[in-house]
Amino acid sequence: MPKLHAEAPLLHPETQITNSHFGAYCEVGRYSRILNSTFEDYSYCDQFSDITNTTVGKFANIAAMTRIGPTDHPMQNASLHHFLYRSSYYWDDAADDDAFFQARHARRTVIGPDTWIGHGVIIKPDVSIGAGAVIGSGAVVTKDVPPYMIMAGVPATPLRPRFPTAIADRLQALAWWNWSHSTLRTALPDFRSLPVEAFLEKYHG
Numbered sequence: 001m002p003k004l005h006a007e008a009p010l011l012h013p014e015t016q017i018t019n020s021h022f023g024a025y026c027e028v029g030r031y032s033r034i035l036n037s038t039f040e041d042y043s044y045c046d047q048f049s050d051i052t053n054t055t056v057g058k059f060a061n062i063a064a065m066t067r068i069g070p071t072d073h074p075m076q077n078a079s080l081h082h083f084l085y086r087s088s089y090y091w092d093d094a095a096d097d098d099a100f101f102q103a104r105h106a107r108r109t110v111i112g113p114d115t116w117i118g119h120g121v122i123i124k125p126d127v128s129i130g131a132g133a134v135i136g137s138g139a140v141v142t143k144d145v146p147p148y149m150i151m152a153g154v155p156a157t158p159l160r161p162r163f164p165t166a167i168a169d170r171l172q173a174l175a176w177w178n179w180s181h182s183t184l185r186t187a188l189p190d191f192r193s194l195p196v197e198a199f200l201e202k203y204h205g
Contacts, residue, residue: 006181009039012047024181029064036105037069040113042177053105053125057113058177063137067122069109074100112147113177131172132162147172167196174204 004010006024011017016033026039029047037054045051045062052069056062073080085101087094107125111117115129118137123129129145136152136159145151148168150159161168179187190199 023058043111053107054109054111056111057115057131059114060111060117061115062111062117063119063121065120066117068111068117069107069125070122071104072125113175131177132168134162163196167200170200170204171196174200176203 002010004025004027009022009026009028011028012030012032014031015028016035017028018035020034020037020039022028022039023041023043025042027044028034028039029045029049031047032045032049032051034045034049035052037051037056039056040058040060042058043056043060043062045056045066046064048065049062050067050070051062052071054069056068062068074084077084083090085097088096104125109123109125110128111123112129112131112133114132116134117123117129118135118139120138121135121141122139123135123141127141127144129135129141130147130149132148133145134150135141135145135156136150138154139152139156140154141151141156143155145156146158148162148171150162151157152159163171176184176187184191187203190202194202
């Protein structure tokens with residue numbers, strides 16, 4: 001396994017990266033396509049992910065074959081087809097519809113820190129996934145997800161909270177995902193061994 005670095009993301013073969021930015025220790029799986037998106041520190045996606053117009057928070061875990069922020073078509077027009085907005089593909093004298101693309105780009109999807117997006121999940125544009133949330137495999141997320149909620153289904157609905165509200169609130173207040181790399185290394189044994197309540201008692205009081 002190649003080592004991750006702070007200076008540049010690990011991009012596996014055959015990735016397509018367009019107008020996107022990556023923080024430290026990020027990784028993009030083989031055959032993934034990333035467009036107009038930002039990966040914050042330590043976030044990764046597995047192979048065949050398609051991520052568009054999305055802000056991916058720190059420590060996000062995105063499984064294979066996910067579709068996040070999928071682009072839409074002009075349903076209010078007489079036709080849905082590419083020729084309306086990718087017009088230059090079809091006629092030499094027709095320009096693309098820049099306003100349509102700008103409107104697409106403005107519909108941001110936001111993935112919160114320390115989230116787990118399961119295999120084959122679809123997350124629609126304009127949706128926010130709260131910190132620590134888990135989205136079960138194959139779910140289609142059409143609405144905002146609260147922090148530390150486990151969601152599944154089509155459309156996705158809540159299964160249960162990961163933690164009681166008091167624990168979830170304390171984790172968000174602690175915001176360990178903003179710790180320095182060296183602080184994370186020092187705390188690594190506690191991340192591995194302590195139950196969440198004990199971890200919070202030690203680091204949050």
